Amino acid sequence: MAHNHAHGSCGDECHDHDHIPESQGHKDNLFERIDRPNVVALNAQDPGKGPEVIKPWHERTNEDKYLVSDADDQMLIRVPFTGSVKxxxxxxxxxxxDLTPAKVALFSNMENMDFSDIADRKPVQELDVPQSNDVGEYHVMPAKFPNCTSITLFFPASQGxxxxxxxxxxxxxxFSERKEAPVVTVYEAQANLADHERIQGMDGNFSMPQP
Known part of the structure; x- marks a missing residue:
């Protein structure tokens, strides 16, 4: 059964959160299209384990491997693809x-994004994350994500x-293949936690720069 979570009036921020039937979980799954070795988790207690939360469908409920935020309740995960994704x-x-994130903000095609970029960037879409023991399917607006080579997920706050x-x-x-060879860039896998200051105004709300 779908649960609708809207930000204010229904519009660009409307989306569905579904509990996925077993028979549908594999449909259009992009696991094989993710460049797992280059997945990066910032402000995680063990940033090198970023790829471990990118699991095949049959391991989706496994709780042996997970990421926990470190300095505070914010986390940023960069996920590159091996081609172009709609x-x-x-x-x-x-x-x-209350370890559940309050929401997730999605950014596309920002392969080197870190916390210093958050305040100056508007997310393509924000999604509420309800407390649940299940895997949730969070629908986005495909027209806003037509040609993604990477997705960055920013979790701004916990639920307590x-x-x-x-x-x-x-x-x-x-998924569609790249038409030319990608340029491979190595980024810092672990930001210095001394450099990570909590993004102000991020307790579930974004503080955008004034025009």
Whole structure:
């Protein structure tokens, strides 16, 4: 059964959160299209484990491997693809309880994004994350994600805990091969936590620069 979570009036921010039937979980799943070795988690207790939450569908409920935020309850995960993706949904398993992120903000094609970029960038879409033990399917507006080579997920706050926990991140959509060889750039896998200051105005709300 779908649960609708809207930000204000229904418009650009409307989306559905579904609990996914077993028979539908593999449909359009982009797991094989993710460049897993180059997945990066910032402000995670063990940033090198970023790729471990990118799991195949049959391991989506496994809770042996997960990410926990470090200095506070914010986390940023950069997920590159091996080609171009038209995104239609994000899959998440988080929590439990108040360790669940309040929401997730999605940015596309920002391969080197870090916390210093957040305040100056408007997310393509924001999604509420309800507390649940299940894997949730969060529908996006495909017209806003037509040609993605990467997706960055920013979790701005927990639902009450000092940290957040992420068990599983997945994506549904259509994939097409790159027409030319990508330029491979190596980014810093672990930002210095001394450099990470909590993004102000991010307790579930974004503070955008004034025009």
């Amino acid at each position: 995104l239609r949904a994000v899959l998440l398993k988080t929590g439990p309880g 805990a000092d940290t957040i926990r992420i068990y599983y991140v997945g994506f549904l959509g259509q």
